[in-house]
Amino acid sequence: MSQPQSKTLHDNWYFGHGLVWLLAPFALLFYFVSAIRRLLFKVGVKKVFKAEVPVIVVGNISVGGNGKTPVVLALADYYQSHGIKVGILSRGYGAKSAVYPRRVNGDDNAAEVGDEPRLLAIRSQCDVVIDPNRARGAAYLTEELQCELIICDDGLQHYALHRDIELVVMDDRKVGSGYLLPMGPLREGQWRLSTVDALIHNSRSMPTFDHAVAPQFLMTLVPGDFTSVSNRAKTCTVEEIRNQVPCSAIAGIGSPQRFFNQLRDMQITLSHTQPLADHHAMTPSDIPQGTVLMTEKDAVKAASFAHEACWFLPVSAHLAPDFFNLIDVKLAKAGLTFNKTDRNNNNGI
Numbered sequence: 001m002s003q004p005q006s007k008t009l010h011d012n013w014y015f016g017h018g019l020v021w022l023l024a025p026f027a028l029l030f031y032f033v034s035a036i037r038r039l040l041f042k043v044g045v046k047k048v049f050k051a052e053v054p055v056i057v058v059g060n061i062s063v064g065g066n067g068k069t070p071v072v073l074a075l076a077d078y079y080q081s082h083g084i085k086v087g088i089l090s091r092g093y094g095a096k097s098a099v100y101p102r103r104v105n106g107d108d109n110a111a112e113v114g115d116e117p118r119l120l121a122i123r124s125q126c127d128v129v130i131d132p133n134r135a136r137g138a139a140y141l142t143e144e145l146q147c148e149l150i151i152c153d154d155g156l157q158h159y160a161l162h163r164d165i166e167l168v169v170m171d172d173r174k175v176g177s178g179y180l181l182p183m184g185p186l187r188e189g190q191w192r193l194s195t196v197d198a199l200i201h202n203s204r205s206m207p208t209f210d211h212a213v214a215p216q217f218l219m220t221l222v223p224g225d226f227t228s229v230s231n232r233a234k235t236c237t238v239e240e241i242r243n244q245v246p247c248s249a250i251a252g253i254g255s256p257q258r259f260f261n262q263l264r265d266m267q268i269t270l271s272h273t274q275p276l277a278d279h280h281a282m283t284p285s286d287i288p289q290g291t292v293l294m295t296e297k298d299a300v301k302a303a304s305f306a307h308e309a310c311w312f313l314p315v316s317a318h319l320a321p322d323f324f325n326l327i328d329v330k331l332a333k334a335g336l337t338f339n340k341t342d343r344n345n346n347n348g349i
Contacts, residue, residue: 008275014064014185016177027183034157034180034188041159049135050162052142054149054334056327057163059156061192062185065254065278066171067202069116069297070221070317072153076124078324079149082338085126087147089137090117091154092130094279101131101140110301115279116153118300123314134161149336156196157187164334165327166196168214171255172203197330198323202258217323221315223266229299229306236311238266244291244309245269252276252298259295263313268293 013020040046056075058068076086092102095114104113106122113130121128127145131137134155141147152158156166177184193199193213200219201207226241228234241247249270251259256275263270272288280286282301292310294302299312328340 014173014176016179016184020177020179020183023183027180030181031189038159046160048160048162049138051138051150053147054164054331054336055138055152055162056150056165056167056331057152057155057158057161058167058169059152059154060168060170061156061188061190062170062173062175063181063187064185066169066173067200067219067221067317068153068169069119070202070315071167071169071200071219071319072120072151073123074317074319075151075327076120076126079338080124080126082340084336084338085146085148086124087127087129087141087145087150088117088120088124089134089141089150089152089155090114090120090128090130091132091134091158092117093154094281095130097130100133101129101137103145104128104130111281115297115301119297120153122300123296134158149331156192165330167198167200168193168196169200169202169219170207171201171258172207173255174207198326200319200323215326217319220318221262222318223262224314224316226293226311226313227296227299228308229294229302229310229312230308238268241291241293241311242266242268246271247291247293248272248274248288249293250274250276250286250288250298251295252278252280252282252301253295254278259313263293 041048058071060066072088076088079086092114096112104117104121108118110118117128117130127141127147129137129141134152138150138161141150155161175186175190178190180186190211196214199214199216201216202219206216206218225235225237247268247270249260249263253259260270260273282298284305287302287306287310290309294312296312296314
């Protein structure tokens with residue numbers, strides 16, 4: 001039997017348990033500090049770096065992961081397929097690199113460069129650079145690597161870097177309680193949803209809002225074959241996984257339950273599920289015996305010690321052509337145009 005679903009301490013905080021009101025004074029302080037910071041950038045007291053090429057920021061207004069990485073990969077694949085040299089910029093959350101900016105390779109240690117940047121380098125086959133100073137990282141991508149388009153993984157609130165397009169990715173949790181940090185999960189108020197260029201929903205159905213928001217698009221995550229964590233050349237079909245018992249699942253992402261639900265939707269019986277914190281540093285003790293299923297983000301951290309029965313599920317984002325048409329128009333206004341006559345019809349990765 002799978003572990004019963006129950007609300008964790010994190011869930012209670014995310015969706016607004018009554019006790020979060022004890023944090024209201026700190027949320028009010030966060031509001032004023034954030035507002036003053038935005039104002040300083042707006043009036044020019046704090047400097048904004050403008051790269052020589054267009055910049056797309058893929059972020060969110062809430063803490064935690066909700067599907068940004070597949071969107072970044074889909075955009076990178078789409079524009080690379082049109083002959084544009086794409087560079088991906090990441091803060092490199094959790095990275096312990098000795099130098100910045102750092103170009104990430106697929107064989108780098110995830111503990112050194114971060115789990116998401118390593119995944120991006122493996123999947124995108126384009127230049128991936130990490131730097132906590134995103135302006136410096138953007139300059140490196142353009143001046144040293146000659147990239148024509150920068151896609152920034154996260155960084156919606158990093159106003160020191162000018163952006164031409166802002167995209168917000170949300171999952172079924174939407175804005176949670178709607179409260180600002182630390183009272184709730186929001187980095188910025190819900191007003192921000194009307195100022196970005198598009199909202200991308202990692203959901204089965206289009207959510208509704210009681211206030212104005214940017215154009216909205218649904219994203220579908222299309223799973224591929226299960227892939228061996230220790231040997232990416234080895235794959236396994238979902239039918240073969242269904243026949244393996246016992247079968248466990250672990251996930252260290254923003255919403256582990258989303259991954260577990262996806263596996264159940266694939267008619268996979270899970271004897272045990274283990275949610276881990278987002279960006280959790282995987283160790284051998286985290287991996288049970290028997291068949292173990294995990295996300296690709298977890299797999300890049302466990303590749304060196306995972307046993308042979310560990311598999312990850314790669315997913316690719318599929319977005320409607322209207323979404324890419326919207327981005328094309330906005331990039332053209334920013335000065336980036338390209339020939340779409342030999343466009344392939346692959347709108348995902």
